Amino acid sequence: MKPEPSIYQLYASPNTYSIGPHLLLEECRVPYRIINPKLEPSVTNETFHTVSPHGRVPALTMPNGTSIIESGAIALHLADTLCEMQFSIDHDSQERAPYLQWLFYLSSTLQPDVMLVFHPEYYFTDKAQQSALVEAARHRLTNVWQVLEKQYSTKTHRSSWMFECGPTALDFSLATVLMWPECFPRSTNAYPALGAMLSEISERPSFKRIMPWHQRKTEDLPQRYSVGM
Numbered sequence: 322m323k324p325e326p327s328i329y330q331l332y333a334s335p336n337t338y339s340i341g342p343h344l345l346l347e348e349c350r351v352p353y354r355i356i357n358p359k360l361e362p363s364v365t366n367e368t369f370h371t372v373s374p375h376g377r378v379p380a381l382t383m384p385n386g387t388s389i390i391e392s393g394a395i396a397l398h399l400a401d402t403l404c405e406m407q408f409s410i411d412h413d414s415q416e417r418a419p420y421l422q423w424l425f426y427l428s429s430t431l432q433p434d435v436m437l438v439f440h441p442e443y444y445f446t447d448k449a450q451q452s453a454l455v456e457a458a459r460h461r462l463t464n465v466w467q468v469l470e471k472q473y474s475t476k477t478h479r480s481s482w483m484f485e486c487g488p489t490a491l492d493f494s495l496a497t498v499l500m501w502p503e504c505f506p507r508s509t510n511a512y513p514a515l516g517a518m519l520s521e522i523s524e525r526p527s528f529k530r531i532m533p534w535h536q537r538k539t540e541d542l543p544q545r546y547s548v549g550m
């Protein structure tokens with residue numbers, strides 16, 4: 322089926338990197354539709370693979386028909402263009418550069434080792450080699466979590482968010498990974514500032530609305546249609 326380009330359409334699967342962009346669509350209260358594609362390589366879905374060349378989620382098709390992939394880019398774009406920058410940092414703010422830095426840090430420094438923790442089979446068929454790779458990746462994540470914990474615990478303002486202006490695409494993107502205990506070499510209690518940010522996000526109506534689907538407690542897709550659809 323060809324997707325209708327008249328509203329935001331997020332290709333998403335439960336409990337994946339789709340959560341950050343999904344939260345932002347909910348927060349911004351724009352009409353959107355979730356498409357849950359089959360991710361198995363054996364399933365051919367021409368439309369999905371045109372939008373997402375590697376067949377991965379998330380991918381976003383916008384009302385003007387343009388599509389983008391990469392959770393960080395989708396979150397940044399949604400935060401910049403929707404809700405009057407409510408979940409972004411202004412281009413002329415001194416905090417814009419650190420905001421971009423940390424968004425890229427999540428994609429370029431945190432994500433590669435997260436992927437290794439979940440998918441050692443992409444690299445080795447041998448189980449012992451897979452375990453060693455997971456162990457090594459988790460060990461490398463120790464440093465990353467320490468850096469992020471330090472950043473969230475030593476800021477000069479008192480809120481749980483990275484930036485004083487309130488929650489941004491950065492917090493929503495990071496919260497996704499904070500919900501995956503597999504990525505933590507030690508108990509998540511060792512990261513109280515990150516935990517405080519996650520618990521604040523989990524109080525938000527957007528989180529409560531979408532997470533039952535991501536946690537596979539319901540089959541009902543949390544999505545919002547435009548009036549009359």
Ligand SMILES: N[C@@H](CCC(=O)N[C@@H](CS)C(=O)NCC(=O)O)C(=O)O
Nearest residue numbers: 337338360376377378379391392393
């Ligand atoms: N760098 C991409 C990673 C996307 C990604 O790997 N998504 C996973 C789910 S979290 C996926 O679709 N896996 C299916 C596959 O690789 O076939 C992003 O941040 O969006």
